[in-house]
Amino acid sequence: MAAGPMKMRATMAGGNTDVRVLMSHPMTTAQSGQPLHFIQNVVVKQNGKTVIEAEISQAVSRNPVFSFRLKGGAKGDKIEVSWLDNKGETNKIESAVA
Amino acid sequence: MMKTRRSLLAALGALLLKPFAALAAWNEQAFGAKTAADALKTLGAATPAPSKDIVIEAPQIAENGAVVPIEISSNIPGTTAIAVLIEKNPFPLAGRFEFKEGALPFVKLNVKMGETSDVRVVATAGGKHFAASKEIKVTIGGCGG
Numbered sequence: 001m002a003a004g005p006m007k008m009r010a011t012m013a014g015g016n017t018d019v020r021v022l023m024s025h026p027m028t029t030a031q032s033g034q035p036l037h038f039i040q041n042v043v044v045k046q047n048g049k050t051v052i053e054a055e056i057s058q059a060v061s062r063n064p065v066f067s068f069r070l071k072g073g074a075k076g077d078k079i080e081v082s083w084l085d086n087k088g089e090t091n092k093i094e095s096a097v098a
Numbered sequence: 099m100m101k102t103r104r105s106l107l108a109a110l111g112a113l114l115l116k117p118f119a120a121l122a123a124w125n126e127q128a129f130g131a132k133t134a135a136d137a138l139k140t141l142g143a144a145t146p147a148p149s150k151d152i153v154i155e156a157p158q159i160a161e162n163g164a165v166v167p168i169e170i171s172s173n174i175p176g177t178t179a180i181a182v183l184i185e186k187n188p189f190p191l192a193g194r195f196e197f198k199e200g201a202l203p204f205v206k207l208n209v210k211m212g213e214t215s216d217v218r219v220v221a222t223a224g225g226k227h228f229a230a231s232k233e234i235k236v237t238i239g240g241c242g243g
Contacts, residue, residue, distance in 0.1 A: 016202060029210070029241055030188075031188065031212075031241045032241075040122070040124040041122040041123075041124060043122075044201070046200055049198075049200065050198060051197070051198050051199070051200040051201040052195060052196065052197055052198065052201045053195075053196045053198070054193060054194065054195045054196070054205075055123070055124050055125055055129070055193065055194045056192065056193040056194075056207075057129045057189060057191060057192050057193060058189075058210075059184060059187055059189065059191075059192040059193075059209050059210050059211075059241075060192060060193060060207060060208065060209055060210070061164060061165045061166075061207075061208035061209060061210055061240075062164070062165075064207065064208065065206075065207070065208055066205065066206065066207050067169075067204075067205065067206035067207075068201065068204065068205060069201070069202040069204040070200055070201055070202065071200055071201065071202050072200075084122050086124075
């Protein structure tokens, strides 16, 4: 399975910004008998400024789903999430906070 | 001398070709560690202090080890990073999240667990490390995915 599109929902909740993002990715382990293929880096940006940087392993489940929380924020803020995998493939999604 | 310059040029070329990759770092040594203790040592967090201010929400029993939801938040003031380690996985370190100004020390993710194991969370605040763990029982292991 190849890496596919992403989905994201960013909403205001209790005065903070909730970000939920889905990445279509096989996240195969060395134990699976398939070539090791997994996302290594995830970056979250709020209005162009990096707020979260993550390094992850093949222990993250297939088609990773992450929830993050940003302090404050407002409707219309631009949230961007990007990933980079161990094969150099990359993808990103941007949407406005609803 | 020539060799140095050539490797420098090669490095520069790689930078130009892969701007994202050049910026992104992945701690191969920490992620390649076979024990949680070794991974933490590599991260410079060998002896974290136990803390009740790290909240781990996860099922007590996970029927499917391929998708185990874990929600983590740190109530330790000034938390800048959270690492997630699954003690009995072949490579325990599952992820490390750095929270910059503007982000709350919170993350929810799904992980694979090969067998019943403690999940250890290490939070970093003010250069100090704090830890909490929670055991999750796994009915069917999920590292073959």
